[in-house]
Structures are given as structure tokens and as C-alpha cells.
Amino acid sequence: MPKGRILAVDDQRYFRELIEGLLSEEGYEAQTAASGEEALGILEQSAFDIVLTDLVMPGMDGCDLVHRIRERNPEQQIVVVTGVVDVKTAVDAMKLGANDYLLKPFDRATLVSSVESLLQNRRLRAEHARLLAENIEFMGEQSLFERSIGIFTCLGVEPLAQRIVESTCMEARAQGGVLWVARGAGEALELAAARGLVSLDEEPERLDLHRIPPELRDGSARSAIQAWDAAGDGRSPTTPVLLLALCRDGQPIGLLRLTDKLSGGDFDAVDATAAEKFGRFAEMALANAIRVNSLEWRSLEDPATGAYSVQYFQDTVRTELSKAQRFGRSFSLLEIDLDSLSGSLGADGLSEAVAHLGRLLRTTDIVAAVGNNRFAVMLAEADALGAAVLKQRALRALLEFEDDDSGRPYLAAVSFPADGTQLESLMRVLDERLKEERHSPVRRLGLENLSFAQMLETLLAEGEIERPETAEQITRFLLAEVARRARHRGLLFLAPGTPLLTPVREGLAALGGYGTTTEIVVIAEIDRLAQNGPPVTWVSTARVPGVPPFLIHFGDGPSYALVRDEKEAEGGSRLFHTSDRSLVEYLAFRLQTELSTSVPADEDTQNMEISMEGQQSESEERL
Numbered sequence: 001m002p003k004g005r006i007l008a009v010d011d012q013r014y015f016r017e018l019i020e021g022l023l024s025e026e027g028y029e030a031q032t033a034a035s036g037e038e039a040l041g042i043l044e045q046s047a048f049d050i051v052l053t054d055l056v057m058p059g060m061d062g063c064d065l066v067h068r069i070r071e072r073n074p075e076q077q078i079v080v081v082t083g084v085v086d087v088k089t090a091v092d093a094m095k096l097g098a099n100d101y102l103l104k105p106f107d108r109a110t111l112v113s114s115v116e117s118l119l120q121n122r123r124l125r126a127e128h129a130r131l132l133a134e135n136i137e138f139m140g141e142q143s144l145f146e147r148s149i150g151i152f153t154c155l156g157v158e159p160l161a162q163r164i165v166e167s168t169c170m171e172a173r174a175q176g177g178v179l180w181v182a183r184g185a186g187e188a189l190e191l192a193a194a195r196g197l198v199s200l201d202e203e204p205e206r207l208d209l210h211r212i213p214p215e216l217r218d219g220s221a222r223s224a225i226q227a228w229d230a231a232g233d234g235r236s237p238t239t240p241v242l243l244l245a246l247c248r249d250g251q252p253i254g255l256l257r258l259t260d261k262l263s264g265g266d267f268d269a270v271d272a273t274a275a276e277k278f279g280r281f282a283e284m285a286l287a288n289a290i291r292v293n294s295l296e297w298r299s300l301e302d303p304a305t306g307a308y309s310v311q312y313f314q315d316t317v318r319t320e321l322s323k324a325q326r327f328g329r330s331f332s333l334l335e336i337d338l339d340s341l342s343g344s345l346g347a348d349g350l351s352e353a354v355a356h357l358g359r360l361l362r363t364t365d366i367v368a369a370v371g372n373n374r375f376a377v378m379l380a381e382a383d384a385l386g387a388a389v390l391k392q393r394a395l396r397a398l399l400e401f402e403d404d405d406s407g408r409p410y411l412a413a414v415s416f417p418a419d420g421t422q423l424e425s426l427m428r429v430l431d432e433r434l435k436e437e438r439h440s441p442v443r444r445l446g447l448e449n450l451s452f453a454q455m456l457e458t459l460l461a462e463g464e465i466e467r468p469e470t471a472e473q474i475t476r477f478l479l480a481e482v483a484r485r486a487r488h489r490g491l492l493f494l495a496p497g498t499p500l501l502t503p504v505r506e507g508l509a510a511l512g513g514y515g516t517t518t519e520i521v522v523i524a525e526i527d528r529l530a531q532n533g534p535p536v537t538w539v540s541t542a543r544v545p546g547v548p549p550f551l552i553h554f555g556d557g558p559s560y561a562l563v564r565d566e567k568e569a570e571g572g573s574r575l576f577h578t579s580d581r582s583l584v585e586y587l588a589f590r591l592q593t594e595l596s597t598s599v600p601a602d603e604d605t606q607n608m609e610i611s612m613e614g615q616q617s618e619s620e621e622r623l
Helices: 013-025 036-045 062-072 084-096 108-153 157-172 269-297 310-327 339-359 384-399 423-438 452-462 468-484 501-511 581-597 603-608 612-622
Strands: 005-009 029-033 050-054 077-082 100-103 174-182 189-196 223-226 241-248 251-261 331-337 366-371 374-379 410-416 464-466 490-495 518-523 536-539 550-555 560-564 573-578
Touching (some): 013 108, 062 084, 077 084, 157 174, 310 423, 384 490, 384 581, 423 581, 452 560, 468 501, 560 581
Antiparallel strands (some): 174 189, 560 573
């Protein structure tokens, strides 16, 4: 038996015969080809362990041949032969995928050494593949066990159901899956999770037990591949689906339907076996989650404060999240940290504060205890501006319970979909914003004890000298961003003064064609800034005297504030600008409050202005 099969390619007959003779004497089966084209034809008909090719040949040269061989068979072992002057070409061939190269002239020892080295590598790879094949079943079982362990850490029925669907689709190579789950023994199954190529509108919300195929219902089979009509409306699918029953104590607690096999075609026994193996772990995890869920539902309220439990809150938010995704709606979450107040309030005071907070909410909103003296509020169908209005009202209400200066509540809000599209991402952003609230520049700079004009001067002192055109560029960019987010509600306050008059005038004119829902308040004399843009609330500069030019934008998405010194300094003008959401929100609502309570300068100005109290009421009504 030959040591190996080798194809030698060279346009010179002398080298073909020399290589063939040397290899044959060493116990190899050698075949030759006079061109690259002939070599490709031979490789189409036979397999060789090594291809030995010259680089310089008429027609298809060695580099082209290496490239063509690699396209057809990436595992083919290739040795290129070249003269000393062609070393660079040999290097190029190695880059294309050649495994080794020989320099002409070469002797028997060099040729045999190169061939033996490549064959040894080939044998080692074959042995490695064999060992992997022998252990693949054990590794597969171990990997399945490790993948399955992860689902036992999830005790919520809905999130666990989603994990089960996703994991089973991967095991059975399915692109779509729907899972119905029982909330209790003997009850109908309810739609709990879906993934991939499915339309939830076409899936039944409840699945009566008699709709489950008999062999799965009585436990005689764990899976079935058949055409199955879940809705029972006579429109049975023509393509067989893979059904997997999840049972506990002989009763179905879940039914999983998998569709659209990843590789095309119908599901087979291999897919069903893979789904059943994972299903054994899934049904244990699901049974545990159902038990935990039933215990939690027996006690929906936190006994200390009367707020809802965190599990009820999460379930409600996930339901609201599903509705918002389906119908394109918004909702917001508010987190409240009362830890610094708990000592002065005591248990009774904390309970009273939570009850007072609940009276500010609508019937569709809920407040829940989510940690030690921490509470979360879900605001159904509320955007970022509506959540901010409620946040200000809640802060004022909670401050009424503060007897001294020993502490203060911290509140933060996020909105779907601007700040996240999953509960986990929204809660993560919420925690980050609560941390920002604790270290807000509002308290670090003592802005709470200053008038609005004094606040701007304090912030301006924190700024730096910038080129005059920097503030103009930021103003133009911000107004363009408001136009780009025309459907997003927000508050935009503009006090252009003289330095920002031109970019504000041009930006408002450009904004007029977008139909923005942002509420725009311009603090300027109307004869200086003609109203040829969107609807604007005009406010006389006499209402907020002594303020430098500024702009404040708060709403969905990024928030921004800018303050520019009216005077020019050496090298430019002093400029402060920030995207700190906590600071921007505070400035926006402090200004709104100050404008609402200030006295108009004269009757003409009063007639031109839209009441800020009305604007505040409108925001609260939308909330």
C-alpha cells in the first residue's frame, strides 16, 4: 500500500519524470500533469494527499492553480516549487494557501522531508477528528446539561417561557416557536412566549387541553411531527410542525410548537430527539416557576407599605411592554429612593408617603416596592415628558414628609422605547439615572436656593472660553435635531439674546415645515424674531430679566442645555453646555415654574403669550 498519493504539476517533462521517479522509489503513488488546467481536471476525478506544483508555467501559473484548488478543497495539502529568483512569488503562493515551498534544484532528502511533514500533519488532524467523533456524544450531553442549568435560575413564568422557546428552537434547528403554559393543574394553556417567524395576532390566547394531540395529552409520546391547527378553525397548516409536550405528574403544563426548520424541509426524528432531551429540563424548570408564581400571587402586596410586590410589578410591566410593542405606544417607569428619609419617617410615615404617592397616579398606574426603601412606578402610555411632570409632582409631594434637612428623596425616570426596549435594559438605565440624580450638579452647585437667572450665572462660571461660532453651531444642530425627532414630545426654551438671534431665527424658520410636537417657548421681543416657523409661546424678556442667552431642550432622547455669555472675552466668549439629563430637566421645570408665577411686563405682552399654567396643565392631562 503506498504511503500517500501525490500529484506533481510541471510544464517541463524532465522535472515531472524526476519527481515521479523520486516519489515512486520512496513508496509513494505519484501522478503528473503538464499544466494547471490538466491538474484541475485530474483533481475532479481523483483525490490526492498532496499537490506538488511548479509556480512558473505557461497559461495558468502556480499561484492561480493554488487559488483554484483552495476554492474547491480548502483542506488540500499543497507544495509549490520555484527558482531562487521566484521566492517572492512563492511567498505570494503561501499567502494564497500553499502549505510549503521548495527551491529548485532540490534533492531527494528535501523532497521527502517536505512530503513526510505534510502527511504527518494530515494524519494528526485525522486522528484528532476521530477522537472528537468518539467523544461527541458525551460532549453533547454535557453541553446540553450546562445549557439547561441556566434556565433554572429564572423563576418568572414569562421570562422562563421565552428562554425555553429560544433554547428549544436552537436545539431543534427551528426558526419559529410558540409556547402555551398552564397557570395551574388541569387549566387551559395560555400563550406565554413566541420567537421568530410567527404572528402573535394569529395565535390563540388560550389553548384548551382537548386541542392537544391525544398522544401528547395522555403522555404516551413526548413529541409529534404533524400538521396541527392550534386555533381549531379548520385552517390546518399544510406543513408539519414539531410539537413538544411539557408535562409534570402526568399532566400537560406546556405545549411548544416549532416551525420553519432552519435548513428547509420537514422536521425529522433527530430534531424531535433533540427537542425532547432539552424538554426534560424545561418541564422541571417550568413546574418550579409555576409553583413560585402561585405563591407570589397569594401575596401581591408588600406588607410594610401596601405597595405591590416586585414580581407583580415585573409581570405587569412585561404585559405593558408587549402591548406597547404591538401597538406602537409609549410607557414610562419611575424609580423612587426614600432611603435617606426612612429614618425620619419611620414605618408608618413611609407607608403614608407611599399612599400619598399612589393618590397622584391614575388607575392604570401601579407603584411597587422593589428594594430597601425603593419603589418603582409604571406609568402606562406616558412618554418622557409626561413622566417628568409626574416626577416633579411626586417630588413635591414627598418633600412634604421631610421634617428636617437630614435627607431627601431621589427620583429618576425612563421611557419606552426611547431608553430601552426590554425590561432589563430599562431597569439598567433607570438605576444609572438614579445614581446620576444622587450626584447631580443641581445639589453640588447649590442651584436649588438660587433664582433662575442666578442659576445660569453659576453654570456660566463653570464654563470655558469658546469660539463665538461654537454656540451658534450647537444651536443650529439642536434645532435640526428637534426637526428630526418631530414626532417626539418635548420642551424647548430659547432665549437667543443678540448672539444667538440669527441661528434661532433660521432654525425656527426651517422647523416650521416639520409639524413638531415639541412645545417651544421663545424668550424674546416678538418684533425682533418674526414668527414664521412652528407654533411658539412668546415670552417677553421682562419676565426673566438679567438672563444670558440660553437654550434648554428636554424630552424623549438626548437632553441638552447651553448658556452663553452676552459679552465677548479675549479669545471668544464663555460658554457652558451639558447633556446631563438631571440638570437639564431641573432647569426646564424651574424655568417653567418661574414663568408661570412671574408678573407680565405689560398688557400687550400678556396678550401675546400663551399661559404657562395652561401648558403645565396640558402636560399633566397627557400624562
